[in-house]
Amino acid sequence: MTTFASSLKKEIARVARKELKDELGALRKASAGYRTEIAALKRQVRDLQVALRQTSRRADKVLKTVAPEAAAEAADAPRRGRRAVFSAERLKAQRERLGLTQKDMAAYLGTSTLSVWKWETGQVTPRARFLPAILSLRTTGKREVLEQLAKRAGGGAD
Template sequence: MTTFANSLKTEIARVARKELRDEISSLRKASAAQRSAIAVLKKEIKELQGRVALLSRAHHGQRAQESAVPRPQALAGKSRGKPGRKVIFSAERLKAARARLGFTQLQMAQLLGVSALSLWKWESGAAAPRASRVPQILERLALGKREALAMLKATDA
């Protein structure tokens, strides 16, 4: 009886291996096809990344050329925004302009004709200037460093 059980056991194992071999071969074929598709996609990604880098460099080069062309200064008394749009005061813009000019809060306050405390409140966002003063403030923020220094010296004298 042991020989019968052993032979049955080996026959079942052989049939199972034969069935698994067919299934495994189809899985191997599918896996190989997917690996080749992945390789093609990776090549496409690499090519597209190269194109993006090239276009990015060309775009940055264009921007550098545009920034090298001098832009006309805004006329005094004219709003730099689009016509018909309300000009909005921004604390970040005020801080950035002060940093660009390299002024202390006291110097910037003197340039704008306000107290240092008012300027500090405007920069911190605790307060905003009156609407009637905003165009004048934005006009002075648009000044270059030399113009601002000259205006500051003129107010000191």
């Protein structure tokens, strides 16, 4: 009986390999086609990037000859700089440094206490309209924030 079972196993394995061979051949063919298509797309992207750089350089030259004042202003504007990135830990540290509660921070930023809590726990990132105020906290002192909070609290009562 064991020879029958082992020969049955071998036969099943042989049939399974035969079936898989056809399917794997089709998959390999498709995969090779996809790889060539991806390579062609990468070449196309590289060529487009080169063309974009060349066009940008030509535009800068034309801008300098046509409107030198505008070119000077464009040169003065920072093209690439460090981009400010929001950090939940940094926001919490700033709030604690300023001695504010989440409620005070929410009043200062013009949002809800729940939003401040979600920002600090990293569940949500603030919308773009809040980022300048949050980033300005890095350079704002405790007295200045408390004065602004007092003004807002006093202005709202009038």
